[in-house]
Amino acid sequence: MFKFILKGLLRDKRRSLLPVIVVSIGVFLTVFMSGWLTGVFKDMIDVNANFTTGHVKIMTRSYAENENQIPNDLALTGVDSLMSELNSRYPEMEWVARIHFGGLIDIPDEQGETRAQGQAVGMGIDLFDNSLEAERMNIPSSVVKGRIPSISGEALISDDFAEKFNVAVGDEMTLFGSTMNGAMMFQTYTISGTVRFGAAMLDRGAVIVDIEDAREAMDMQDAAGEILGYSKEGLYDDEQVSVIKESFNSAFTNPDDEFSPVMLRLRDQQGLDEYLALSESISFMMMLIFVLAMSIVLWNTGLLGGLRRYTEYGIRLALGEEKSQIYKTMLYEALLIGLIGSVIGTALGLSAAWYLQTYGLDFGDMMANSTMMMPQVFRAYISPRLFYIGFIPGTFAMVLGTALAGFAIYKRKTAKLFKELEV
């Protein structure tokens, strides 16, 4: 019987073509949109992780509470030993220290008088020790003029700032601020280059120096505002970091000591929890919508298809098939069509997602003034999920649509049905 159904499906193009097309389109959209959304969410998460949150982040408890004020007087101390502890306990992560700082940029003229002044959004990161930090913050491709600092005493500054005040590579700048202990700090750097990140917040006044230079300036020997951990696998994995967080906090956090370190996961920071939840529920909602929309379309195609096949059902009743058997074979047919359409739709969806993963869609110009940390190029991301996710709406909608369309056959009395199907 199965062979007969298959033969019928393959030979009667009118019976199979329309549903296959409908299913393929629905599955294509599901797969492609999921791939795109996954990519967009992943990129946003990556940008946040790389610039701000890490996959995990360690601060002192009180620094964490006032993080937006950059309270370096509350920074972590004993960072060297903490780092080696982290490296031996959690070798699956890469650990890096960073210092954020505020202050004033002051550009002197030949006489040493102030020529230009502006707010600094400073960052000390590891630029020299072969670390991945510069890459992670996308600095190499964000450099507009000059180069990344290569020796102590050099700094990168915002290209917008340099343009506005006519500052050139090789000029000197002075940074005013306060040390970790609250004393007055001023430090002079040579400008090695300018950067533009494409995010307004950073582009107004970014100053990037090597972390050792920042420590020197602010009396932060063996200290750091934060230690970030990045999974060496590259992907944020909520389960992995939850285990690490649990283990670290139970070993290091002391509820009575506000200077004891505390670890936060990416999703504990910056409202990213809701964001992750949203990314998960959006895929689910999308699938639900496609299932509903496709089911309705397929229900109607099923009704039309059923009309065309009344004669066949009549003959089969007369030949001694029960209507429940006929209904069952209709569902098998639907399953088959759903699978065929899902395979086609998934292949198309993956191709489109692959294209978008490889080439991306550039929104850089549109978002130049955004203050959010957003990726400028939207890319899809082909996760393993994409290979099967389309089959759920594809087969489910087709079977559901057919079940609804064929329900009349199942419900009606054989005699009445035969009369209607007559032949």
Added chain:
Amino acid sequence: MEQKSIISITNLTKEFPVGKGHFTALDKVNIEFGVGEFAGLVGPSGSGKTTLLNIIGSLDTPTTGDAIVMGQSISKLSHKQSALLRNHHIGFIFQTFNLLPVYTVYENVEFALLLQNMSSGERHKAVMEALEWVGLTDKEKSKPSMLSGGESQRVAIARAMVKKPQIVLADEPTANLDSKNSHHILQTMKKLNEELKVTFIFATHDEKVMMYLNRVVNLADGRIVSDERVMNHVKAQ
């Protein structure tokens, strides 16, 4: 010449709901058919012929009274039992030829056997034999669209006969055929009737069919108005 009864109908009434009331399509019908009969229900359109055939074929049930077909009471059969009765013992032939267009002649005939537990070898043998009865072995690979009306109806006969049923119910089988083809298929059915002792019951108002019948049951307004045994005018060749 009378054989033991294969269909026995007693006090059969069939009413169809029409609006608030009902319409009586068969009114207290009593009749028996013996094994090997070649009988016809004859009467004008609307006289109840199809309704009676459908009840004998367990596609429909009586309102009151009963039909005993091959020892089974039609009014008491479950869905499954009535499907089994049709599947094993009753063949249907309809006015329009009703072949499934996507399947070949061979597959259309084989279709009738798919519900039975038969190996494909057994099926092949039975299908080829049935096609031989109707003289269509050379058309086994053709699609229905390539057949003439007469050929199509012969495929339908092969499909009804392939499972070797005891009863064949033929509802206006010649209505869409010209005279030559009508005689051809009637010859074929008569031959099967004589050689295999299959009981044939026709519903018809076609004079050509009546020439072959050995019993004519006249229906009018759901009642039997006459029931005559007749000598065969035409012999199977």
